[in-house]
Amino acid sequence: MYQDFELRYTYTGNSPNDVWQKVGVLQEHRGVDLFGISHPQIQTFIQTQLIPRCPPDEWHFINKMQALWSYHLRKFTLASIKWNEFFIEWYNETKTVVEITTSLKKLYPPNYIIKEREMRAWxxxxxxxxxxxxxPYTRDVSPYEFWTRSGDPSCDREILHFLYTSGFLHPFPGQYRNDGDIFWNCFHQALEANKKGYDGKRRILSIIAEKFSYNILMEKLKIAQGTIFEAKKYARINGLGCVVIEKPIRKVKRITSEQKQQFDSFSQDKAHVIMSSYKTDAKTGQPVVYLKNTKNLLWEKFKENFPNGIKRTTFYTQLMGRQYIYREDLGGLCSTCSTYGYETFEEIINLIKEKINDVELQDIFSQRCHFLKCYLKKEYEEHLVVTGYGITSHDPCINHCLLYAFGECNTPHTH
Structure with a gap:
């Protein structure tokens, strides 16, 4: 121990803890903690130094290479391989670069497959x-790897990179086949040999169109983006490389003359429609017909009258076009009265909004006006009494008496 920069005491022991116990102070701490041996960084450094290493100049030392083999590779490969000869032969060769995949295969039996875990250990x-x-390339391009034992690998790396980028270095040896290139070449030849259209290029390309992206297909097969789009569409509709599915023939069943007569009789019944006195349909030349009710209500009535007639879809189809019109704003007995009645109600509503400032009163009068308009459209005819000679009868209600409306009724009215 030092005091004032002078050595005063010396303690020796078998371990840091033994030495610290002899000091006799701060016994609540351990010697390994105070001397920093248990610190994580110190432990990491110690473990790093324990990993065996052997530079190429020392490959001929069997003890060092054996420690390297036992630590890294012994548990993951065959014990019978002559791994040491690989390093000795490489060191004795003039070249410093080897292709490790083919070199390692010489150490193993002919049909032995080196697994990925074993390759990582190597x-x-x-x-x-x-x-x-x-x-100079990634493992996605080729499984073959180049290694150098040179102390300065930058020179060898630059040479291989130049050869590869210039096209002089192929990632696959001549005796080995590149199945990927063979596949794309065969597929490209198949596309070139077939005609355009759904039964040619499009059908062939549909086999792989859904499995690859646009960029890969355009790069490998030299085809346009539109061709790929059509092939993907073909695959989704017909299947991968399948024959074109024939479209089913659509058969339309037309209505019979009897069903047509049933619909005409129903559509001309004044209980259901109001026929215009001056408007005609430009397409058919027939008078415009105003429907008294919605199509759903008319269909229910038609089904009751003709249970074996046309179906609902056909019924709605017959009502399509400009000849049959349903308007919520029709409010009278004929088209002319309905038109003028509608305009009258609009004027009344505008008058209510202009003259009445109270919002609640506006709502009350507007609602009454709406009810009156609906009443004139749907229920007013039910209160009219017409004789067999086409003459209206007297009605005690002055609002329902047409004779009084035309000035021909002298009978008193009760209400």
Missing amino acids: RTMLNHAGCTNIT
């Missing part, structure tokens, strides 16, 4: 043996 061992991966 890469780790090569890294700790002073080697560097200088492959």
Whole structure:
């Protein structure tokens, strides 16, 4: 121990804890903690130093290489392979670069397959043996890897990168097939050999159109984006490479003459419609017919009268067009009266809004005006009494007496 920069006491022991116990102070702490040995960074550094390493110049030392083998690779590969010969032969060769995949296959039996976990162990061992991966492409391009034992791998890396980018270095050896390139070449030839259309290029391309993106298909097959779009559409409709599905023939069943007569008799009944006295349909030349009720209510009445007649969809179809009109604003006995009556009610509503400032009173009078308009349209005819000679009869209600409206009724009215 030092005091005032001078050595005063010396303690020795078998461990940091033993030494600190001899000091006799701050015994609540351990020696390994005070000396920093248990610190995580110190422990990490110690573990790093314990990982065996062996540079290429020391590959001939069996003990170091054996420690490297036992630590990194022994648990993941065959014990019978002559792994040490691989390093010795590589070190004795003039070249510093090797292709590791083909070189390692020479160490194993002919049909042995090196798994990915075992290959990762080899890469780790090569890294700790002073080697560097200088492959100029990724593993997605090719599984073959180039490694160098040179102390300065930058030179070898730049050379391989130049050869690969210039096209002189192919990622697959000549004796090995690139199944991906063969597939795209065959597919491109198939497209070129067939004609355009749904039974040619489009059908063939539909086999893979849904599995690849637009960019990949355009790059590999040299085709336009529109062709890919049509092929994807073909695949969704007909299936992948399937024959075109024939469209079903649509058969329209026309209504019979009897059903037509039933509809005409119903549509000309004054209980259901009001026929215009001056308007005609430009397409058919027939008078415009104003429906007294909605189409749903008219269909219910038609079904009651003709249960074996046309169906609902056909009934609605017959009412389409400009000949049959349903208007909520029709309010009289004929088209002319309805038109003028509607305008009259509109004027009354506008007058209510102008002359009455109270909102509640406006709502009350507007609602009464609406009820009166609906009454004139639907219920007013029910109170009219017409004789067989077409002459209206007297009605005690002055509002329902047409004779009084035309000045021909002299009978008193009760209300």
